[in-house]
Amino acid sequence: MSGSLSVVGLGPGPAYWLTPEADAVLKGATDLVGYAPYVDRLPQRPGQARHASDNRVELDRAHAALDLAQAGRHVAVVSGGDPGVFAMAAAVFEAVEARPVHERDLPIQVVPGISAMLAAAARLGAPLGHDFCALSLSDNLKPWTAIERRLRAAADGDFVMAFYNPVSKARPDRLREALALLGTLKASDTVVAFARAIGRPTESLSVTTLAAAVDQPADMSTLVIVGSSETRIVARPAGTPWVLTPRSYRAGA
The missing domain is CATH 3.30.950.10 (Tetrapyrrole methylase, C-terminal domain)
Incomplete structure (x- = not known):
């Protein structure tokens, strides 16, 4: 089973600033990974696992998300605002860089959001x-x-x-x-x-x-x-x- 990982920007907070692309990716994810307040913004969906963590464990969070994706899960790592601006996209690719090269075949995408x-x-x-x-x-x-x-x-x-x-x-x-x-x-x-x-x-x-x-x-x-x-x-x-x-x-x- 082939998994995937998406780093998703939630925007600054309100649902109307969540892009349609981000909404679709979140709905299709088997697992949500992120800082607890960001995970808490999102509705509970049947069968979707939630993995919330503290604010200063970004690299640990990224490795955990990659492990889930390597095991065949479709993982959404959530960030407030845009994931590429002082957020989780960099942590995910830092983790990718530190792992075996063969794992870089994993499908990874960054889904932009409205920055603060x-x-x-x-x-x-x-x-x-x-x-x-x-x-x-x-x-x-x-x-x-x-x-x-x-x-x-x-x-x-x-x-x-x-x-x-x-x-x-x-x-x-x-x-x-x-x-x-x-x-x-x-x-x-x-x-x-x-x-x-x-x-x-x-x-x-x-x-x-x-x-x-x-x-x-x-x-x-x-x-x-x-x-x-x-x-x-x-x-x-x-x-x-x-x-x-x-x-x-x-x-x-």
Whole structure:
């Protein structure tokens, strides 16, 4: 019996942001593998096994999923957002790389999803309208010095920045440190947006400046966008203002 493995992006949360392709793959899976809160998003289906695990066991989870697929199961490894953005696709292929070469004949596909960065940008207006980069502020798998180096490079290039994993219980001060560093490299009135739990009942948005952003609350459900020198606020009579990074860039800026 030939098995298969799909790495499936669930989007930021609501079912209407789950793609038809992802929905079809999930319905056809014999086994769901993933971080427990992501597995819990999905409905129970008769005959479908569920293998939920903790947040910091990505490589173990990937090997377990590969073992199931090698045994003939049709496995869906689920990720929030897009599985290729700081998520399970990399862990799966790291596991594949470490296993015997003959196992690479296993059918593996990555099914894309809407990333939190794109969902947050859509809510805010057009903050990613020009060049941007995405950075994870987690230093679990890389040194903080590397993150600082990348922050300096992104600031020097005047990119819009999207921060994933800004704060956790184990890393309560990393976002504050990142914003403090940027405060020495960018204008104090640079636009900063906080988008939390986008698409879920507890969704919240706030738009502020780099000078004031250090005191803003955030957690692992928060996506933080730091604007470029061109990013600006488009005020409106009520509600959160829109954020715009225009398509053009001033000559000599």
